[in-house]
Amino acid sequence: MASDSPAGTHKDPVTGEMISKTELKRREKQREKDAKKAEKAAAAPPQAASKPAAANEDDLNPNQYFELRARTIQKLKETQSPNPYPHKFHVSQSIASFVEEYSKEGLISAGQKLDDVIVSLSGRVHNIRSSGNKLKFYDLHGEGTQVQILANVRDAEDSDEFISTQALFRRGDIVGVIGHPSRSQKGELSISPSSMVLLAPNLHQLPSAHFGLKDQETRYRKRYLDLIMSPGTRNIFLTRARVINYLRRYLDNLGFLEVETPMTSMVAGGATARPFVTHHNDLDLDLYLRVAPELYLKQLTVGGLDRVYEIGRVFRNEGIDLTHNPEFTLCEFYMAYADMYDLMEITENLLESMVRYLNGGSTIVKYHPEGKDGKELVMDFKTPWKRYDMIETLEEKTGVKFPPGDTLHTAETNRFLRDLCVKHNVECSEPRTNARLLDKLVGDFIEPLCISPAFITGHPQVMSPLAKNHRSRPGLCERFEGFMCGKEFCNAYTELNDPFEQRLRFEEQSRQKEQGDDEAQGVDEVFVDALEHGLPPTAGWGMGIDRLIMFLTDSPNIKEVLLFPAMKPIETVANTSGKEPGPAGQL
Known part of the structure; x- marks a missing residue:
């Protein structure tokens, strides 16, 4: 059978990584030396009775300890006296x-x-x-x-x-x-x-x-060891489970049906995000890992499932930082015959009651963000929450009058936004589309105001290709985003259900994609066809579970709330840190 190993490489029997023949020989010699030292230590005179068990072994380095312990267990396996890996042990209680x-x-x-x-x-x-x-x-x-x-x-x-x-x-x-x-x-x-x-x-x-276990890198790479040694880590994931369970029960009690939608599709739609690409061998077809389940869930609403939700993984091929991981858990629901104002009320009630459930009745949560000199942020989830109108708040903070809402998509507005960003030192990388420029301005001027949970409303249509136009403000749409500690945790809007308008929005997104915006969406013909069959007035909502857990458990890094966060390969870490690499290809 042909080997999968690269030419000239050999598998280390201990670590499992693929290494050169020279490196393999060097490690074997070192292990032989460590084993001899371990045997010598084990043969030393026994310590006084008051010493801890295996006192000599405590003085061994990790490699020496492993070699000695592995030999001991191998001998037990040979003699079966006793069997170190029995099949069963009856436990009468925990x-x-x-x-x-x-x-x-x-x-x-x-x-x-x-x-x-x-x-x-x-x-x-x-x-x-x-x-x-x-x-x-x-x-x-x-x-x-x-x-x-x-x-x-x-x-x-x-x-x-x-x-x-x-x-x-x-x-x-x-x-x-x-x-x-x-x-x-x-x-x-x-x-x-x-x-x-x-x-x-x-x-x-x-x-x-x-x-x-204090080393952060080890804690994330060896979560099993972190769970063994750190009760606090276990408590975070118990809280995570309680939050997801509470969310399910809340939606179930409102008459929602939990469903599952595909992880791969031919069009990456439902959110403005850069997708992962995979390949289906039998169909010889490139597919996208989903960035959101939105378009599928709305098709189900077209089919008569008036209240549907899904809790599952989504994948976005974007940067990794304190609040972003390339795969994360999202909850989305769609509610027929509702609008964004209904969902704002549901969001407030959901999270206030959830926090009371977790905190024994209190609505106060304290959070300590990383890199803020230990500054404590105090959030109060008691309703009603503060609401910030996007354009009005930007005008107030920048001291300038914005163009009318129905011109926010024009080239003139693009020049206005570029100049405004330069004036206030707001950085925005290319492509500097109107939507991206507005998003950066919001990030600098409005998001920092949202410490306790708050809503940002009044988004321009150019930022929301799937949202219904505002019923009384031309150029804007009916959308809100929920923020806490200056970070977004949920996004919702009154859904666009006009197939003619939806096609125009998709085509505008496609033009932005051609101009270099690889986060823009393409035209999803299947979804447009579904809209042509009639989507009732509907409101849709999505919330990032991981980021919410961060805030509720006072975890300043998203890796703290993911059992297996995305990590650089160990070889990459070794090259930059001088540490000996571990198993090849580990993330």
Whole structure:
């Protein structure tokens, strides 16, 4: 079978990366040296009984520790005494349930053990303390909770096996415990085991229990290790799950139907964004990863599904920064026989009630943005929220009168906006279209005003190719954007349902695309055909889940709220940081 490896490269058996033959030999020699050092350390005289378990191993570097630990586990696999990777261990209750049940006051006294109760728990060992080889204390962690294991040989069913099993355990191992609920002499809730079993060994040294995992790069690349070491990380993702669950229940209670739409399509539409391109081999066809589910959801509304929503991933081939990731989670819903004003009310009520649910009734959320000298931003989600009219606020902040709304698309207005940006040092890269220039001005003058949640309204039609024209202000459309902490979190409008006007808007977008704006949308004939069958008066809404979670969990970087954020390949990081590269191609 032909190899997929590049010519002249070999696979490192430990890291899995593809490297040169010379580099492979160098690493093998280094590992042999590390293994000899590890064996020498392991053969050293045993430490005093009061020392922690595996004290000598704690002095090894990570490579030495891995080599020694891997050899030990390989020998166990060969002898099966015991099997280090058993198939099953019966767990009678979770650690959280155990702590809740047996921590009740007066149930177990200090130094007491409930001999008539037997439980079996499992979890990961985070700390080991020894008092000789007959008494050891373990901190057992699981599901965000911990309990002490008070392992005394006097409680063991088989004392010899008990001692030999204890000698196998290291920090980070997953173990099973069968024993009795108890309390130590100092009154700490514990489990006193009659037997313990190794369920899955950890071959690597855990970071220090005292200092934890501090390196940000490692936390994002090895989220499993971050979750092991950082309770705060676990809490962020528990909150994320609660937010998504609350959002679903809120929409379901309003009579919305959750649906799923395609991830790939022949036209990248539904949002002004640069798409990813992929290829379908069987059809020999280039496709786009979706930038938004909007056009599909509106087709469903045409089909009679009056209230639909979707929560899922979208993909935008754009920059990565503190608030942007190339793939993110979006919620969009479409509500027939509603307009933008109905959705503003729904947005306010949704988020105020959600924050009260998360914060025990309070509407106040504090946020500490990165790079702001620790400045604290205080948001109040209590309704009603402040509303900023885009053109009126820009006129107020810049001190100039803007052209009439029905001329905001013209070349004259483009010159006006260019001059205004130069005057106020507002940077805008090419192509400097009217929409992009206006967006940059809004970013400098209006968005910073929105600390507590607020709405920006009164968008020009040139910025909103899918929104319905304003019913009383020519040249503007019925659209609002929600902002907090100066960042957008939602976007909504009264939907354009006129197929003739929609085609003209799409064609204008196509002209902008030809002029170099690769974020502009093209003409979607399928969607126009759907509109020709009749879309009822409808309002549509979209919200970025990840950015909302950032604000609700005081996370200054979007990578904190994504389990697996986009990262540069490790080789690229190694070339710029001087660190040894890890597995090839890892993101």
